[in-house]
Amino acid sequence: MTDEDASTLLRRMFDAAIAAADPAKVLAGFLPEKPTGRCIVVGGGKSAASMAQAVEAAWPDVDLSGVVVTRYGHAVPTDRIKVLEASHPVPDDAALSATREIMEAAASAGPEDLVLALISGGGSALLSLPRPPLTLEDLVAVNKAFLSSGLSISEMNKVRRRLSQVKGGGLARVAAPARLVTLAISDVPGDDPEAIASGPTVPDPTAHADLSYLMDKLRPALPDAAARMLRAPSPDAEDFTPDYRLIATPQASLEAAADIAQGAGVTPVLLGDALEGEARELGTAMAGIAKAVARHGKPAPAPAVLISGGETTVSVGDQKPGRGGRNTEFLLSLALALNGHPRIFALAGDTDGIDGTEDAAGAAIGPDILQLASAQGLDARATLDAHDSFTLFDKTGALIRTGPTLTNVNDFRAILIRE
Template identity: 70%
Template sequence: MPAPVDPAAFLRRLFAAAVAAADPAEMLARHLPERPRGRCIVVGAGKSAAAMARAVEAAWPDVDLSGVVVTRYGHAVPTERITVREASHPVPDVAGEAATREILAAAGTAGSDDLVLALISGGGSALLTAPRPPLTLADKVAVNRLLLASGLPIGAMNKVRRRLSLVKGGGLARAAAGAGRLVTLAISDVPGDDPLAIASGPTVPDPAADEDLSPLAQRLGDGLPPAARALLLAPAEPQATFEADYRLIAAPMLSLEAAARVAQEAGVTPLILGDALEGEAREVGTVMAGIARSVAAHGAPVAAPAVLLSGGETTVTVGAGAGRGGRNTEFLLALAVALDGHARIHALAGDTDGIDGTEDAAGAVIGPDTLARARAAGLNPAAALDAHDSYTLFERLGDLVVTGPTLTNVNDVRAVLIA
């Protein structure tokens, strides 16, 4: 069967299907618990928190609902009974700290007949900001910047965040201790869907509560604020234990499977390589180029026309003087450079929340002519890759994928089409 006539449009359809599979309006209601005898106090944080709150209101029009959620600036939606706050992501700000205090206070009002419903999604680590004394918000911001530029895997970053926070690693659950029930509805944006890693686990116990984090303190170096260093080096507190009713309503693999169904309907064989790929974005791009070349040349591990689908969160370790770009555009530029204009290979990579890193695009698309068009425009693809300036290159070429905030987040979707 022939490959799609318009590869870029086909790849964009796959990405749209992956995003739609994580839409709270479609997914949330089927996962709600039994209605409470008393109130339902809704709390939550993340890029999807406002959309999730609106879905709860729509599903439970006759339940006594109240509460507070915090989401990223630009991600709020109208709600009637649940208060939506906006704050900064990925660097915390005073609005996030104030919203977190409101959330903890709301959870603390719950009684034995009440349900605390926690709505948790990606981005919650930065949005839930309650620094552990004597840490200040300025210290927390400095730590977060260090983490984002460190190249550490997300699991290691979240160990640091939990240790320095009053709300992460079960802190929200402790605030809701008076409730009859605490139920968490979560949208996963992390490899493996570990509840502890989604927004740094505000409603689940922290198994690293008594772990020695001194190696991470050393890795973060001299830029670590003294108060943060002291907390990371101090003897750890005993681990708190409690029961957690934790329900995953959307996840990376479900979105990859949705994209795979669209591919099959178009006569293209999908191969899901995994939902938890990690590593440096440019190195993953080089590896993916090798797999795509093998498909084109040998029909292995799958015969063309085929699309290689993967999810997860790569990293970009940047130095001084870095340009503009996120992990998806860096992956794509590395892939394009490694493919060197291969005539049969096209690709799209994007973050399902619509924001690749801190830029205003979800990601980009590449094709066999990407390098040639870049050079004709006076751009040097290899130099742009070394300078971590992938966004600038794809912006100049008009190849960015711009969706705006999607109000969900199941991490990155990468699709490599071999015609």
């Protein structure tokens, strides 16, 4: 296998992972029976518009209406379902306006109607309606605090649900007494419905919990009103049984990529769809596993590819970070730990096409990446410490730019060890 063959195979695997979560290909098989009344479509997330488009294609003869919100630049043409755009990862006025319109649409449903909720990653920011007396500015402060807090995604979602009127089952409450069916694309470890977009159509499992233990990681940016809410139970705590259908998951995408590898004669080793922790630490750990494959043929003999998903964290502390997301940070840490190993190649990217806030999905590296960086006058170790991985991969031509993929099953990582 040549260097070019290795790089091409990794990209084919990434493309297959994205295709496995394409709403146009998978959504129709999860739709419920057609309603006797209207179908009101609501929802939010990076995939909300493409999901709405897929519903329209599957149900041309149903009385469809409704509204969904997606990230700026992620809208697609629809005929009967209104598509709005708003900011991500920090909510803006457009997110609040869109969420109010979505809640009003759901509330308009009658007993004979079907409310179809389309939920995907990114919905935590896009579906934003602060619980009084919180303001949009308060939500923005909390979201910005998340970015440097070191909180896990699960912990962030606990906070989001407590501070919101729409999350933690809020959308389900206003849709009653209509039948509510949720179609969701998972972007979270474990595919927990209460974590995907912070669970707007499922009960909040932490509604009665004291969340004050999370406050220290969010100070001093945490507004006083938000701090009081984290100490007190949610006023809307209630239990119900949702009709919740996962149409795409990280595991299914990893398995689609594994099929591509196997077809090329490379043994896939699936390490899990829910890996978390600091991106740079995971990079070091994964380099150790890859070197064990190269040296000892364990856990599989080369040629083999280590495949994993999940969502890591980049903690920047008080320093002003450079440019980069968790996937490029992971890759740069991996490259440093591999130190130019001649048989190891890797790719890491966000399946939504945007790693962090940059315009790339991620990057792909080969054994020469550190040499290429040095030739550009870049110190890879210093670049990692400055959280400026995007700049290094941009200058070395290693970035992967897909544009918005209109789906999102979280991060995809593949490390190929050739013979």
